[in-house]
Amino acid sequence: MERLWSPWRANYIESFKQEKVNNNCIFCDAVHEDISSDNCLKVFDGETCYVILNLYPYNSGHLLVVPNRHVSDINELNDTEMTEVMKLTRLSLKALGVAIKPHGYNFGANLGKAAGAGIDSHIHFHIVPRWNGDTNFMPSIGEVKIISQDLLQTKKIIIEAFKNL
Secondary structure (H helix, E strand, O other), X not given: OOOOOXXXXXXXXXXXXXXXXXXXXXXXXXXXXOOOOOOOOXXXXXXXXXXXXXXXXXXOOOEEEEEOOOOOOHHHOOHHHHHHHHHHHHHHHXXXXXXXXXXXXXXXXXXXXXXXOOOOOOOXXXXXXXXXXXXXXXXXXXXXOOOXXXXXXXXXHHHHHHHOX
C-alpha cells in the first residue's frame, strides 16, 4: 500500500495525549472563543449550543453542533438543549446550502468511543456536506481524503451565509 504524508493527522493524534494530561475539553474551551478570531473555528453561537467547523473534516464544510454544557450522554441534554441542537442543525443546513451548495448531507452523532467518537466526553452532532461523486478512488482505494478548501476560507463563507439567513 502506498503511503501519503499527512502531518495534520499527527496534530490530531497528539491532541488526545494533551487532553489526558490537562483534562481540558476543546468543546468547553470553544464556548468562550471569539468567532472573529482566526484561531476559532466557530461559525455561529446560539443560546445553549454553538456551531463549529470540524478541525479534521470528512468533507469541506463539515460542521459540528455542540451544546455549551459539558455532557457526554444524549440523555443528559435538557429539552432546551435538544431543541436548540435541532434548530441549529436546520439553520446550519440552510447556511451550507447557500455557502457551498452540497447535493446532500450526513447528520448524526458517534455516541461513545466504540461508535467512533474521537471526543466522547462532550456530545456533539456532525453535519457532513456531500456531493454526487465525492467518494472516488482516493478514500476507498488510496485511503486518503482530499479536502478542497482551507478551513479559514470555509469559515468566512459559512459565517457570511449564517448572517444572511
